[in-house]
Amino acid sequence: MNARYLFPNDYMADPAVHIFNGKLYIFPSHDRESGIPENDNGDHFDMKDYHAFSMNDIDSDIIDHGVILDVKDIPWAGRQLWDSDVAYKNGKYYLYFSMKDKNDIFHIGVAVADKPEGPFIPLPDPIRGSYSIDPCVFEENGEFYMYFGGLWGGQLQRYRDNKALESAEFPAVNEAAIPSRVVRLSSDMLQFAEEPRPLIILDQHGNPLTNDDNERRFFEASWMHKYKGKYYFSYSTGDTHKLCYATSDNPYGPFTYKGVILTPVIGWTTHHAIIEWKGKWYLFHHDCVPSNGLTWLRSLKLIELEYNEDDTIKTIEGITI
Ligand code: FUB
Numbered sequence: 001m002n003a004r005y006l007f008p009n010d011y012m013a014d015p016a017v018h019i020f021n022g023k024l025y026i027f028p029s030h031d032r033e034s035g036i037p038e039n040d041n042g043d044h045f046d047m048k049d050y051h052a053f054s055m056n057d058i059d060s061d062i063i064d065h066g067v068i069l070d071v072k073d074i075p076w077a078g079r080q081l082w083d084s085d086v087a088y089k090n091g092k093y094y095l096y097f098s099m100k101d102k103n104d105i106f107h108i109g110v111a112v113a114d115k116p117e118g119p120f121i122p123l124p125d126p127i128r129g130s131y132s133i134d135p136c137v138f139e140e141n142g143e144f145y146m147y148f149g150g151l152w153g154g155q156l157q158r159y160r161d162n163k164a165l166e167s168a169e170f171p172a173v174n175e176a177a178i179p180s181r182v183v184r185l186s187s188d189m190l191q192f193a194e195e196p197r198p199l200i201i202l203d204q205h206g207n208p209l210t211n212d213d214n215e216r217r218f219f220e221a222s223w224m225h226k227y228k229g230k231y232y233f234s235y236s237t238g239d240t241h242k243l244c245y246a247t248s249d250n251p252y253g254p255f256t257y258k259g260v261i262l263t264p265v266i267g268w269t270t271h272h273a274i275i276e277w278k279g280k281w282y283l284f285h286h287d288c289v290p291s292n293g294l295t296w297l298r299s300l301k302l303i304e305l306e307y308n309e310d311d312t313i314k315t316i317e318g319i320t321i
Contacts (some may be wrong), residue, residue, distance in 0.1 A: 003303040006062050006284075007053065011291065013298035014083040015284040016136065017273040020093075020116045022174070024277055026053040026062070026284065027086050027095070029298050037217070042153030044296045047081045048072075050097065053116050058277060058302075068118030069095060069111050075124045076109065078102045082154075083221070083271065086116060087137040087144055087189065094189045095120045096146065098133035106155050106264075108135050108148060110190055129192055131164070132156040134271075137185070138224040138251065144189065145251050147199065149180040150220030151238060156180075162195055176208035177201075177217035178233065182252055199233065200254040201246045209257060214240045216257055221271040227281075228311055236270050243270050243285070245313060258312055261305070265318035268295040274305060281305040283316065285290055 006012075011031035012159040018025050019064065034046035052065040071077045082098035095111040095118075107126035113119060133154040136147045156178055157168040171178065179198035186193040201209045201218060209217045219238025224231060233255050234245040241264035246255035263269060267288030275282055283305040290295035306314045 001304040003301055004291070005290065005298040006302055007064070008290065008299070011297040012051070012053075012300045013269070013286040014134075014271040015273045015300055016083070016085040017275045017284050018086060018088070018116075019275070019277060020088055024058070024275070025086070025116045026055070026273075026300065027068075027084055028286075028300055029081065029083055033297065036164060038295065040152055042080075042082075045082065045153075046079060047158065048122075050081060050084060052086075054116070058280070058282065065117040067122045068113070069097070069122065071099070073120045074099065075110075076101050076107075076126055078104055080106075082106075082150075083134040085135050085137045085207075087139065088116075089144070089189055092189070093118075093120070094137075096127075096135040096137055098135065098150075100127075101126065103160075105131070106133050107131060108133075108146075123190060127191055128164060129196070131159050131162075132181075134220050135221055136222040140226075140251055144185040145182055145183055145224070146192075147180060147182050147222035147224055147233065148196075148216070149178075149222065150159075150268045151178060152219075154220050173210040173212035174210050177211045177213060180218045180222050180233075199250060199252070201233075202254050202256050204256070208279070214238075215242070216244060221269075223273055225274045225276075227307065230311065231255070232274070232313075233305055234272065234274060236272075236285045238269075241265070241268065241270055243272050260315045261313050263318045266293055267298060269298070270318070281307070288319070 012028035014029040018026040080098040084097035108130035111120035111122040133150040181196040183196040221236035243262040248255040265287035274284040286298040
């Protein structure tokens with residue numbers, strides 16, 4: 001399968017992908033030209049709404065279902081609708097989204113709908129105890145786990161043991177890297193059921209990846225899938241622009257680093273979803289080729305993902321696809 005751009009009409013990024021009612025749904029961030037200068041805080045990613053998309057088949061055209069949630073309708077809104085994900089339980093769809101509050105602090109919000117196409121009605125407040133960005137929700141035997149977090153503009157370095165620090169703190173170079181977080185959701189899907197836990201990624205010797213290991217350590221863009229009974233946690237390395245993955249026998253980890261899924265693409269960010277549909281596996285992601293490299297104007301892309309005999313993932317070359 002050749003890689004293809006999914007929606008040339010507009011800039012969309014950070015795809016979350018799920019099969020609902022036999023169709024494939026994509027929930028991306030909706031990039032736009034805000035005119036805000038580029039900085040390490042990510043202020044130039046100033047998105048204001050979300051759309052939902054669906055596909056009847058992997059080769060078919062993508063259907064744009066329009067706006068499913070707008071920042072102006074979210075009571076606690078400050079700015080910047082970043083990465084989101086959607087989960088289904090008992091006839092309702094739950095949209096989990098990253099957004100800054102009125103004090104410019106990222107939290108994770110929830111909005112609820114009867115259909116994946118929305119409209120999604122936001123709760124008046126973010127999830128209690130939530131912080132940082134990039135929620136990914138994974139279901140296992142009726143329990144839902146959220147994986148989240150993002151460094152730099154995503155503010156994860158401002159928290160330790162789920163408490164806000166006076167100011168951002170990075171570990172020393174050879175100390176364990178700042179981990180992403182995993183938390184089980186409450187049965188009503190609207191809150192955390194427990195304190196978020198660190199998601200530890202170990203190297204092949206059983207040592208946690210260190211803060212200076214920019215080629216492998218977590219930065220943002222959590223995604224979880226299961227293959228042959230194992231949990232595959234994948235993520236972006238941020239400033240080294242790769243999608244990597246680590247595996248575990250337990251959704252809470254610890255995970256062991258396995259390798260690179262996607263080498264750097266054109267653009268600063270890289271963010272993805274991995275899903276099996278009709279017996280094949282796919283990588284949904286984004287790059288900035290159509291915008292001639294403008295990092296804040298990203299385009300959705302799709303390519304088949306393959307495994308090796310030993311269940312490792314075959315690396316895809318980002319620039320050439
Ligand atoms: O789209 C804004 C941010 O860029 C996302 O939340 C990150 O994962 C990165 O893709």
